[in-house]
Amino acid sequence: MRKSTRIVFILSAGIALAVSCSKKESAGTPATDAYPAIAAAFGTNINPAQLANYAAQGRPAYITRDNTGTNAISDAKATLGRVLFYDKALSINNTVACASCHRQSFAFSDTALVSNGVEGGSTGRHSMRLVNARFAREAKFFWNERAATLEQQTTMPIQDHAEMGFSGTAGRPAISTLLTRLQGIAYYKELFRFVYQDETVTEPRLQECLAQFVRSIQSFDSKYDAGRAVAPNDGAPFSNFTAQENQGKQLFLQPPQFTGNSRTGGGLGCGGCHGAPEFDIDPNTRNNGIIAVIGTTSLDLLNTRAPSLRDLTRSGGALNGPMMHTGIFTSIQQVLGHYGAINVAPGNTNLDQRLRPGGQGQQLNLTAAEVQAVTAFLNTLTGSAVYTDAKWSDPFR
Numbered sequence: 001m002r003k004s005t006r007i008v009f010i011l012s013a014g015i016a017l018a019v020s021c022s023k024k025e026s027a028g029t030p031a032t033d034a035y036p037a038i039a040a041a042f043g044t045n046i047n048p049a050q051l052a053n054y055a056a057q058g059r060p061a062y063i064t065r066d067n068t069g070t071n072a073i074s075d076a077k078a079t080l081g082r083v084l085f086y087d088k089a090l091s092i093n094n095t096v097a098c099a100s101c102h103r104q105s106f107a108f109s110d111t112a113l114v115s116n117g118v119e120g121g122s123t124g125r126h127s128m129r130l131v132n133a134r135f136a137r138e139a140k141f142f143w144n145e146r147a148a149t150l151e152q153q154t155t156m157p158i159q160d161h162a163e164m165g166f167s168g169t170a171g172r173p174a175i176s177t178l179l180t181r182l183q184g185i186a187y188y189k190e191l192f193r194f195v196y197q198d199e200t201v202t203e204p205r206l207q208e209c210l211a212q213f214v215r216s217i218q219s220f221d222s223k224y225d226a227g228r229a230v231a232p233n234d235g236a237p238f239s240n241f242t243a244q245e246n247q248g249k250q251l252f253l254q255p256p257q258f259t260g261n262s263r264t265g266g267g268l269g270c271g272g273c274h275g276a277p278e279f280d281i282d283p284n285t286r287n288n289g290i291i292a293v294i295g296t297t298s299l300d301l302l303n304t305r306a307p308s309l310r311d312l313t314r315s316g317g318a319l320n321g322p323m324m325h326t327g328i329f330t331s332i333q334q335v336l337g338h339y340g341a342i343n344v345a346p347g348n349t350n351l352d353q354r355l356r357p358g359g360q361g362q363q364l365n366l367t368a369a370e371v372q373a374v375t376a377f378l379n380t381l382t383g384s385a386v387y388t389d390a391k392w393s394d395p396f397r
Contacts, residue, residue, distance in 0.1 A: 007299070035194065038188035045395040046079060046297060048194050052391035054078035054216040059135075062228060063220065067139045071151060073212045076195045081213030083191060084206060086394045089181065090158055091118050092172060093269030098157065098210070101127040103179045104392055105313035106320040109216060113327040114294060124294065126129055126327035129307040131386055136280035136308060143303040143325040155209035165245035175203060179314035219310050224277075227380075234276040241380065248377025251370055252276075261360035262354060268339070268364055268374065272354055279309040286352040289342050290324045291319055301350040313357035317379050332375045340364040352370050 011068040033039070035048050055073045084090065085098045101115035102108040102300060108130035125143050133150065147153035149205060159175050161167035168174030173390075182188045183201040192199045195209070216355055223245075227238030235253060237246045252268025273282050285304050293300045303325045312332070313319055323329040329338065344351055344362030353363050386392065 013391055024104045033188045035395070037190045038194075042083075042395045045390075045393075045397070046083070048076075050122060051079055054212070054391065057216070057218060059218065060220055060229060060277075063135055065135045065278055065280070066136060066139055067136060068215060069139075069149070071211055072206055073216055078212040078216050080191050081194050081211070081216075082391070083187070084210050085213050086396055089185065090164060090178065091120050096164050098154075099394065100220035101146060101157075101163075102130050105314075105387060105396075107131045107219070107314065107386060108392075109307075111319075111321045113322060115163075117163040118165040121165070123163060125303070125325040126294075128305075128325075129311060129312045130214055132217070132278065132308045134218065137275070137278075138281050138283040138305055140216045140283075140305065143271040144300070145302075145305050146313070147309055150211040151204075151207040153310050154207050154214070158206075176354045179203065179206075184235075185190040217386065219386040221308065221383040221385050223380040223382075224334075225383075227275055230324040242376070244373050244376045245380055248373035249377070249380075251374050252377055256362070256364060257356040258362070261357045261362055263364045264364065266372070268336075268366075270339075270374070274306075274353070281306040281308075282347050285354075287348070288324075289338065289345070289348070289351055289355060290326055290328060291345060292326050292328070293324050294303060299345075299347055303350060304350075305343055309378060311383060311386060313379050313382050314387065315384065316380060328353045332378055333371055336366060336371050337372060341368040352395065 008090035021321060028215045030371045038046055038048065048279075052075065054075050055078070056344070062149070085102075087161070088094045088097045090097060096116065096118055101110050103110060106129075110127040113126060114124070115127045116122055128143065138145075138152075138252075141150055142156075147156055153219060154177065157163045158178065159166050159168070161169060161172060165172055166178045183199065184193075184321075188201060191201045192205070196205065223240060224238075227240045228234065229240050235250070238249070241249065251270075253271040255269045255272060256263045256267060257265040274280065275282065275286050285306075287301055288306075289305055290303070291299050305328045311320060312323075314362055319330065323335055329335045334343055339362070342351075342355045344361045351361075
């Protein structure tokens with residue numbers, strides 16, 4: 001029987017309170033040395049006795065959307081999700097992790113046109129930023145919305161033949177092989193026992209924990225947020241903005257006025273699809289005129305999702321990767337040029353109606369000053385903590 005130390009505290013009211021403390025741990029708090037494999041793999045990066053805060057992060061009062069559903073974030077499950085997100089053991093040859101395509105330094109995107117998969121494979125589309133996925137109106141995932149939930153999405157790249165390889169086709173193992181592999185790894189034995197009270201590794205548990213980690217990644221410390229916190233609404237001038245940034249905000253939010261398909265007044269209408277203050281995509285959008293398939297001459301009309309516009313750029317204005325599912329644009333100016341003169345390509349039967357007033361592609365007749373103002377405004381959506389906070393970083397480092 002483990003020896004205990006009995007400590008007596010004398011309270012001011014004269015009542016003696018006896019507390020028995022084990023040499024190992026106090027009741028309800030896991031001892032760090034109870035998880036030697038976790039300590040060996042992650043050092044001080046992960047401590048079951050002192051978890052990072054994922055579940056109780058603050059967010060501004062004006063952020064009201066939340067697509068968490070029934071999978072509420074807990075510190076323990078999000079911590080396990082963090083390990084899974086960064087672990088290359090989730091690919092067939094131990095070379096690719098989720099984080100290989102979604103890098104913290106680029107707001108969980110990739111600066112490459114396509115991201116590398118296993119054995120020469122690659123992603124078919126540019127890797128989407130994951131910031132603020134929890135706060136989007138659109139609850140479906142992937143550019144073409146083929147995953148109905150984030151939970152479903154998390155294991156689909158694992159089972160993609162080119163990305164992480166557990167496809168169960170062409171001689172490749174299925175995800176059941178991965179589950180057996182993970183169950184044999186010492187730190188997963190301890191992590192699953194810590195989180196679920198048993199060591200069983202299942203696909204639903206992977207999905208649950210990965211989705212919680214991804215939903216925990218949030219960015220609300222931008223210049224925009226500082227201004228919005230003291231403004232009565234999004235449309236009011238922000239006191240911390242320059243005149244150019246306020247002009248860009250108004251151009252972004254206000255709908256355009258058209259004569260035929262030619263803009264004759266008003267703003268650019270960006271906010272009609274990318275609504276403030278979350279700047280997420282409207283679930284009812286159709287395609288935006290980019291209908292190519294990377295590396296082919298085929299058409300793909302089904303790409304209707306987009307990431308939040310938050311952290312489109314990082315500090316200094318550098319892009320967090322090329323834009324659109326094809327990565328075709330490498331500057332905000334190019335994107336505005338595309339929306340400024342929409343070309344309705346032959347065969348595009350799914351172009352969003354907001355981009356074709358009068359049945360024709362919109363002509364916004366942008367001036368150089370308007371382009372510069374909207375660019376300046378989009379740069380105010382960049383935060384800082386999402387790039388540096390250790391709870392979202394690689395625990396293996």
